[in-house]
Amino acid sequence: MASPTGSIALPQATGLRARGQSLWDAWSVPHSAARNFIYSATFWVALTDTMGLVTSTEFVDPDLFGGIPWMEFGRMRSMHVNGVAFLWLSMGYAGAFFYIISKLSGRPLYSERLGNITMLLWNIWGVALILTLGAGLTQGREYAEAIWPLDIMFLVILGLIAFNIFMTLASRVEPRLYVSAWYIIGAMVWFPNVYAIGNVVWNPPYGSLQGINDATWNWFYGHNILGLWFTTGGVAIAYYMIPAITRTPVYSHLLSMVGFWTLGLFYTMVGQHHLLQTPTPGWLKTVATLGSISLFVPVLTFITNIFMTMRGNWQKIYESVPLKFVVTGVIFYLITCIQGPFQATQGFNRLIHFTQWIIGHAHLALLGAFTFILMGACYYIIPVTLGRRIYSIKLAEAQFWLMTLGFLGFFISLQIAGLIQGACWMTTNHSVYWCLTAIRPYLIARSVSGALMVSGGWIQIYNLYKTATAGQYISSVSGPAAADAGGL
Amino acid sequence: MRMTLGSTAVGAAIVVFSVIFVVVAMPVLVFHPRPSDIAEPYTAAQLHGRYVYMQNGCFYCHSQFIRPQDWNQPGVEDSNGRVAQAGDYAYQQTAMLGQHRNGPDLSEEGGVHPDDWHLAHFYNPRFVNPKSIMPEFSYLWTTNSDGSVTPTTDLLDLIAYVQNLGGKLGDERYAEQLSQKQLFANAILAPPNPQIQALYGVKDPGAQLGDTNQKALISVVPQKFWDLLDPVPADDRSLIDGKTIFVTNCIGCHGVKGNGQGPADQFLNPYAYNFTDANNMAHGLSTSPGSLYEHILYGIKGTAMQPFGQDLTVQNIWDVVNFLYTIPNGGLTDPSGPHMTQYIQWSPSAELEDLLKVPQVSPASGTTSVATPGPSAYRENNPIPIVVRG
Numbered sequence: 001m002a003s004p005t006g007s008i009a010l011p012q013a014t015g016l017r018a019r020g021q022s023l024w025d026a027w028s029v030p031h032s033a034a035r036n037f038i039y040s041a042t043f044w045v046a047l048t049d050t051m052g053l054v055t056s057t058e059f060v061d062p063d064l065f066g067g068i069p070w071m072e073f074g075r076m077r078s079m080h081v082n083g084v085a086f087l088w089l090s091m092g093y094a095g096a097f098f099y100i101i102s103k104l105s106g107r108p109l110y111s112e113r114l115g116n117i118t119m120l121l122w123n124i125w126g127v128a129l130i131l132t133l134g135a136g137l138t139q140g141r142e143y144a145e146a147i148w149p150l151d152i153m154f155l156v157i158l159g160l161i162a163f164n165i166f167m168t169l170a171s172r173v174e175p176r177l178y179v180s181a182w183y184i185i186g187a188m189v190w191f192p193n194v195y196a197i198g199n200v201v202w203n204p205p206y207g208s209l210q211g212i213n214d215a216t217w218n219w220f221y222g223h224n225i226l227g228l229w230f231t232t233g234g235v236a237i238a239y240y241m242i243p244a245i246t247r248t249p250v251y252s253h254l255l256s257m258v259g260f261w262t263l264g265l266f267y268t269m270v271g272q273h274h275l276l277q278t279p280t281p282g283w284l285k286t287v288a289t290l291g292s293i294s295l296f297v298p299v300l301t302f303i304t305n306i307f308m309t310m311r312g313n314w315q316k317i318y319e320s321v322p323l324k325f326v327v328t329g330v331i332f333y334l335i336t337c338i339q340g341p342f343q344a345t346q347g348f349n350r351l352i353h354f355t356q357w358i359i360g361h362a363h364l365a366l367l368g369a370f371t372f373i374l375m376g377a378c379y380y381i382i383p384v385t386l387g388r389r390i391y392s393i394k395l396a397e398a399q400f401w402l403m404t405l406g407f408l409g410f411f412i413s414l415q416i417a418g419l420i421q422g423a424c425w426m427t428t429n430h431s432v433y434w435c436l437t438a439i440r441p442y443l444i445a446r447s448v449s450g451a452l453m454v455s456g457g458w459i460q461i462y463n464l465y466k467t468a469t470a471g472q473y474i475s476s477v478s479g480p481a482a483a484d485a486g487g488l
Numbered sequence: 489m490r491m492t493l494g495s496t497a498v499g500a501a502i503v504v505f506s507v508i509f510v511v512v513a514m515p516v517l518v519f520h521p522r523p524s525d526i527a528e529p530y531t532a533a534q535l536h537g538r539y540v541y542m543q544n545g546c547f548y549c550h551s552q553f554i555r556p557q558d559w560n561q562p563g564v565e566d567s568n569g570r571v572a573q574a575g576d577y578a579y580q581q582t583a584m585l586g587q588h589r590n591g592p593d594l595s596e597e598g599g600v601h602p603d604d605w606h607l608a609h610f611y612n613p614r615f616v617n618p619k620s621i622m623p624e625f626s627y628l629w630t631t632n633s634d635g636s637v638t639p640t641t642d643l644l645d646l647i648a649y650v651q652n653l654g655g656k657l658g659d660e661r662y663a664e665q666l667s668q669k670q671l672f673a674n675a676i677l678a679p680p681n682p683q684i685q686a687l688y689g690v691k692d693p694g695a696q697l698g699d700t701n702q703k704a705l706i707s708v709v710p711q712k713f714w715d716l717l718d719p720v721p722a723d724d725r726s727l728i729d730g731k732t733i734f735v736t737n738c739i740g741c742h743g744v745k746g747n748g749q750g751p752a753d754q755f756l757n758p759y760a761y762n763f764t765d766a767n768n769m770a771h772g773l774s775t776s777p778g779s780l781y782e783h784i785l786y787g788i789k790g791t792a793m794q795p796f797g798q799d800l801t802v803q804n805i806w807d808v809v810n811f812l813y814t815i816p817n818g819g820l821t822d823p824s825g826p827h828m829t830q831y832i833q834w835s836p837s838a839e840l841e842d843l844l845k846v847p848q849v850s851p852a853s854g855t856t857s858v859a860t861p862g863p864s865a866y867r868e869n870n871p872i873p874i875v876v877r878g
Contacts, residue, residue, distance in 0.1 A: 066624040073623045074545015140542030186500040208582035268507035268781045277555035279574040354589035429800045432592045433637045
């Protein structure tokens, strides 16, 4: 089994690009593709989270940015959601996958240059996506807004990523595949298929079906980019980071196996739980509800496995910022996945569907769980592959606490607001406007705590940039001094 | 089990595609709902309007399906009881059902409001509903050299689409809005109007009154409201509460002076009502407490006056009615708040006394009699309708 705790070669790369080095050469440096993906993702998280903050202020003062087409709520919301999903998380995942796959194979990435070209393509795609959404070019399906040419380009990009990963795995010297590799293989097999089916790419320019079955397809897709990509990728990263940083083998191979296969089986079923009260076939809703409840199996096996691996290692979260991020993300993931099955039951769904509760839950998954896990990975991979320490541990700690406290404030205020809205609609005869007045204080609290989280993204840009250019070189790969450099 | 690159990749694909066959392919293979009784194809303008709706992300805040538990969905007054059916979406490419309800459900929005309300509302939703958090769509207008604004084709098509929401039901409601609006237009343009006279069999009752809107207004108020007196006594508490509610709900159209010249005024036809005429508020044909109560409770079809029955309680509405009688004496503009000294006691004018002598058919005898004029007698026969539609 390829141990994630294996020895680390201290690289010679300086971080960005050495003086006099051509870009073409810089792009062949080991791990440069992983790093460049992470740098890009860090830029996009700061930018698109700020867009999210802007949209949240429009709940409080709708005229603040009034009359500017691309800042209108409906457009900027799609820029925020797509940006966070496909530019921050997905690009960050690609970077982390490249690093993890290379470590687990015991081989360099199949082609660093191809990886870097993919990174460039993905960024071009990202700029085009943000610009088209801002201009109002959209397919009008949540998470699937990208217009048809961009859908095709994205599939090409995913194909290139998958090619690079599979070729690296095919050339591996480590005979057994570690659990993270299964999840990465699964993610790379599932995501392009889910994307192509969910976006109905064979039906340009609409990218949709006619009639109400389109909603079924939309939410099959909407939930499975979460289940078969964000969850799969996040679990892969957590399964790598926690054993690597704590230097502890993962607790149970069997639990990992159960978790992996049930994830693919149950997660695929659940899309219809977004449509429980729509006039869609009842048997689909039953399948979705049962699938959602069954998700306790992969979730609890993963959580058990991680927490048992952490047994005896909990004090290490004080020594390693990346571990702190990842473990916090895993805890948020547990909360997400306890909420999720309950929300998918008919009774509870009746109360909270359409409300701000859902926004809170969606952020709990993508922000609380997977952003935290990925930020931990960023703070691990950049220092480790550069052989430099994190530029400022204090700033990284500040980022962690700003994001954790900000997120808790954000999440709790939205949950309260959602319960108020749900109760308001169910028990009174009042209009939606009346209920909005009731939740206004919580929406203000959401924006304030959202601002704390957004500042975390900007801190990460600064801290990673300084780490790459001015971080202290690590002379030894062991000892307490190295621990704060990202758990070397 | 030995996990290799091949077995993992192929196994992962088999597991997921098996489930995809069930939850993605099966619905398309077996579920083909026929167009429902309200579904109809879009016109070219509506189709383009639908794209504008999509482009601006309206579906992120407005759902388009009424759930079984929404049988009394607030904000969609005419659709009570019509839960969404699968066939409603038969002609839609890209079903924008929506997953959030930051604004009201729009699946039955067609014809709930008239076009001029939509113009004002899209330009800035706060113009017609100061509590709304909807973004302004002023960028769908072009600004002329003199500062006035003209709606673009995008916006007009968007309104055409919105007025068709609810399919054939929406079309019916929209046709009613248009005919009511025509009624008001006729009343304003060509007094005295024989159509309104014919409606209630009276001689041009509004001829002596300055505002020709009134004839039309009185024609749409059920007769039992006409001389209904106020059950909530006008006192300082009531006036102050009424002012608070007026300021937070009404000034977009009726203006900060109550003269009907709020920011929405430029879009409205007919204009918002002017409350500053003391004589009119004291004896006006359409300013009786009962008439004002009815207008606020149910709104006025064909005008931008929207129903507030689901935002305000019965007492709230009567407080507003009481407050309206202080506006001619500065109750709204005076920062020290409305005082009882500013309150005008409404009493029927001679014209209204005449009007109330409408021949009525007694259900018991089938004979024609003349109703006793005067508020007190009328009220005995017509208890206060403390009902909220719904």
